[in-house]
Amino acid sequence: MASELEQEVARRRTFAIISHPDAGKTTLTEKLLLYGGAIHLAGSVKAKRARRHATSDWMELEKERGISVTSSVLQFVYRGHAVNLLDTPGHQDFSEDTYRTLAAADAAVMLIDAAKGVEPQTKKLFKVCRMRGIPIFTFVNKLDRYGRAPLDLMDELEQVLGIRSYPMNWPIGMGPDFRGVYDRKARVIHVFSAEGNHGEKEVAERSVSIDSPEVSSVLTERELAQLQEDIELLDVGGDVFTREKSDAGQLTPMFFGSAMTNFGVRPFLDAFLELAPPPTARPTTDGEREPTYPKFSGFVFKIQANMDPAHRDRIAFVRVVSGRYVKGMSAHHSRLGKEVRLAKPSQFMAAERTSIEDAWPGDVIGLFDPGQYRIGDSLAEDEGTVFETVPRFSPEYFAVVRSKDPLRRKQMEKGLEQLSEEGTVQIFQQLQMGMKDPIVGVVGALQFEVLQYRLEHEYGAKIALDRLPFSHARWVVGANFEPKAFDWEGNRQTVQDRDGLPLVLFRDDWALQHAEEKHPDLKFLNEAPQLRQATPAATGT
Numbered sequence: 001m002a003s004e005l006e007q008e009v010a011r012r013r014t015f016a017i018i019s020h021p022d023a024g025k026t027t028l029t030e031k032l033l034l035y036g037g038a039i040h041l042a043g044s045v046k047a048k049r050a051r052r053h054a055t056s057d058w059m060e061l062e063k064e065r066g067i068s069v070t071s072s073v074l075q076f077v078y079r080g081h082a083v084n085l086l087d088t089p090g091h092q093d094f095s096e097d098t099y100r101t102l103a104a105a106d107a108a109v110m111l112i113d114a115a116k117g118v119e120p121q122t123k124k125l126f127k128v129c130r131m132r133g134i135p136i137f138t139f140v141n142k143l144d145r146y147g148r149a150p151l152d153l154m155d156e157l158e159q160v161l162g163i164r165s166y167p168m169n170w171p172i173g174m175g176p177d178f179r180g181v182y183d184r185k186a187r188v189i190h191v192f193s194a195e196g197n198h199g200e201k202e203v204a205e206r207s208v209s210i211d212s213p214e215v216s217s218v219l220t221e222r223e224l225a226q227l228q229e230d231i232e233l234l235d236v237g238g239d240v241f242t243r244e245k246s247d248a249g250q251l252t253p254m255f256f257g258s259a260m261t262n263f264g265v266r267p268f269l270d271a272f273l274e275l276a277p278p279p280t281a282r283p284t285t286d287g288e289r290e291p292t293y294p295k296f297s298g299f300v301f302k303i304q305a306n307m308d309p310a311h312r313d314r315i316a317f318v319r320v321v322s323g324r325y326v327k328g329m330s331a332h333h334s335r336l337g338k339e340v341r342l343a344k345p346s347q348f349m350a351a352e353r354t355s356i357e358d359a360w361p362g363d364v365i366g367l368f369d370p371g372q373y374r375i376g377d378s379l380a381e382d383e384g385t386v387f388e389t390v391p392r393f394s395p396e397y398f399a400v401v402r403s404k405d406p407l408r409r410k411q412m413e414k415g416l417e418q419l420s421e422e423g424t425v426q427i428f429q430q431l432q433m434g435m436k437d438p439i440v441g442v443v444g445a446l447q448f449e450v451l452q453y454r455l456e457h458e459y460g461a462k463i464a465l466d467r468l469p470f471s472h473a474r475w476v477v478g479a480n481f482e483p484k485a486f487d488w489e490g491n492r493q494t495v496q497d498r499d500g501l502p503l504v505l506f507r508d509d510w511a512l513q514h515a516e517e518k519h520p521d522l523k524f525l526n527e528a529p530q531l532r533q534a535t536p537a538a539t540g541t
Contacts, residue, residue: 005324005360009291012362013276014084014319016101018129019111020119024141028111028259029074029087035202035266036078073317073364075347081273084364097302099128100375100390100423104301104319104364107135107276110252114140114147114174118160126161129249136252137272138165144258146175151233157252164251166241167234168271169264171256172219172227179219180205181256181264182227183271184234187211189227191218192263203262247277279362282321284378285386289322291361296323296331297380298365299387300373305418305458314418315346315366316373323381325359334378334386342379344368375423394473394526395426395441398505399448399465402437408461415459416440420498425451428473428495428503431483439495439505440465441473468493470505472512475529478522489518497528 019025074085086101102108108129110122129136140153148156154165169181172189180191193204208214215224245251253275257264281288282299289297302317325345333340346366347356359365367373376389403412413435420427426441442448448465455461470493481502483494491511494504504524506512516524 003292005294006292008082008324008360009362010278011080012082012084012279012360013107013273014086014105014279014362014364015107015109015272015276016086016098016105017109017111018098018102018122018125020113020116020121023111023113023116023119023122024259025111026087028109028139028141028265029085031259031262031265032085032269033074033076034262035269036076036083073347073366075364078269078273082360082363083273084362086364097423098125099393100301102128102132102134103299103390104317105134106278106280106362107137109272110136110138112138112140112153114142114153114256115145117148117153117156123160126163133249135247135249135277136163137276138252138254139259139268140171140254140256141259143171143174143178143256144176144261144263150230150256154254157254163249164239165254166239166246166251167254167256168241168275169255169267170227170230170234171264172223178258178263179223181267182210182231183267184231189215189218190264190267192261202266205266243275246275279321283388285388286384289385289387291322293322295381296325296329297321297378297382297385297387298325299379299390300375300377301390303369303373303375303422305422314369314371314421316369316377318342318365318367318379320359320361320363320365321387322361325363325365327357329381331379331381332383332385333372334380334384335374336372340372340379342367371421374421393443395443396471396473397442397445397448398468398470398473399440400437400468401440402464402466404462404464411459412455412461412463413438415455415461419451419454424454426497428497428505430493430495439468441505468505469507471508472506474504474506474512474524474526476502476504476522476524477529478519481522486515486519489515499528501528 017025017029074087076083086105102125110126112118112122126136138157140150150167150171154167157163157165167184169183171181172179180189182189187210189208189210191206191208206218208218210227219227239251241251241253246253253271255264255268255271257268259265279291281290283289298318298320300316300318303314304317305314325342327345328341330339330341332338344367345356345359347354347359347363356365378385378387401412401416403409416425416427416438419425425447428439428441429435430437430439440448440451442451452463452465455463475497483502486492486504487494491507492504492515494502497503504515506515512524
């Protein structure tokens with residue numbers, strides 16, 4: 001008999017959805033929750049006739065703008081599987097949040113618009129999944145509209161992304177003629193009926209074997225002949241599917257459907273949960289940590305403030321890597337070098353939270369954060385366990401932050417500090433100025449708008465942003481770095497990050513290249529250098 005830990009690990013699936021904006025990610029997320037029984041009426045982010053907002057978009061700004069700008073965690077049980085769906089921002093200006101969330105995922109669903117194919121943001125996120133060795137499942141969306149031929153999309157995946165695909169099912173028709181999908185393994189045709197519910201409820205579905213005489217009652221002769229021709233072509237000229245190739249990210253299982261109409265969503269969810277890997281090992285400074293290791297360990301991959309406006313609290317999202325988390329337990333905090341109590345554990349459906357008693361590898365738990373957690377912190381029963389850190393990326397847009405009301409300056413500083421700890425923005429101090437006229441750096445320009453919105457609505461601080469002419473930030477490593485002399489050379493400014501590390505803002509590519517050539521003894525890093533973890537004796541930060 002397998003142990004309770006092994007059983008709980010085997011039934012868990014933890015994944016994220018990656019896509020280019022407007023490929024339908026939020027809609028697919030809603031429909032997975034609908035079929036998973038987590039909600040009973042699916043919302044739409046943009047459809048005027050929809051009666052509710054998307055469950056996964058909890059922030060008021062998201063509901064107003066019809067975009068996802070934060071990550072949320074959505075958890076539900078479906079057919080014996082405990083599912084952790086890590087919902088990520090769809091807008092490319094928030095890709096840094098997506099990169100961090102992928103560190104907590106064991107698999108990724110790559111959403112492709114059938115008409116547009118592989119788009120720029122998809123390429124970036126695919127590359128991150130490849131670097132992390134994450135298995136990738138492909139869902140081709142919007143088959144209810146006219147798009148590109150499925151064989152053309154398969155070819156594009158190979159040519160643009162360098163990955164072969166294996167269609168687990170095959171679409172029957174497209175646009176108004178999209179009838180259903182054919183399950184290649186089961187040799188079953190799933191025909192759907194929208195029944196005019198605008199995708200808010202599960203669709204009626206009829207399943208018929210392709211070898212059954214009944215097939216003539218669900219498909220026309222022409223549709224059946226086209227399907228048989230396509231399947232023969234795939235069987236003769238396509239790849240052979242193996243779990244080994246899928247788990248290694250060398251072959252992507254491919255599915256077709258329409259998230260908006262719910263066509264093909266249930267067959268996808270059933271097959272995905274069967275094929276996706278259970279929780280996997282995570283690298284530490286001392287080697288791999290297996291999920292079945294008996295002692296608890298995990299890492300913080302996200303911090304979110306003010307999910308509950310009434311309480312103004314902060315939640316640290318922790319991916320459980322090994323062992324069992326038990327409510328009220330303590331663990332060693334690697335960066336602080338001391339034991340901390342892991343308080344008030346919750347699981348989530350976007351902003352709605354439920355108190356829990358325990359959690360297992362693959363689960364994501366929310367811990368009450370009194371200000372002691374940062375993104376990338378390691379927590380473990382074993383002292384000395386340190387997971388590979390979640391990277392801090394170099395911002396590309398910069399502005400000086402000023403409070404419009406001097407009496408609300410403290411609220412502004414508190415908001416900036418908390419939002420920077422969330423990873424929403426990065427805050428830099430001008431040398432010898434402390435928090436006077438701090439500089440904020442972001443990866444995407446829309447983050448400035450979110451910063452202003454959240455500071456005003458969550459902290460009561462109205463701000464002005466004076467944009468700066470810099471486009472690159474690099475952390476500087478080297479013994480002979482002299483900020484004053486360095487800044488005199490022009491087109492750049494030295495600042496320091498939250499840890500006091502020197503960082504140089506450059507106006508353009510030329511300024512960065514000039515500095516690299518003139519100062520070969522210095523290293524200019526695109527990611528923040530990893531700080532040395534605290535020892536048990538060094539309990540402060």
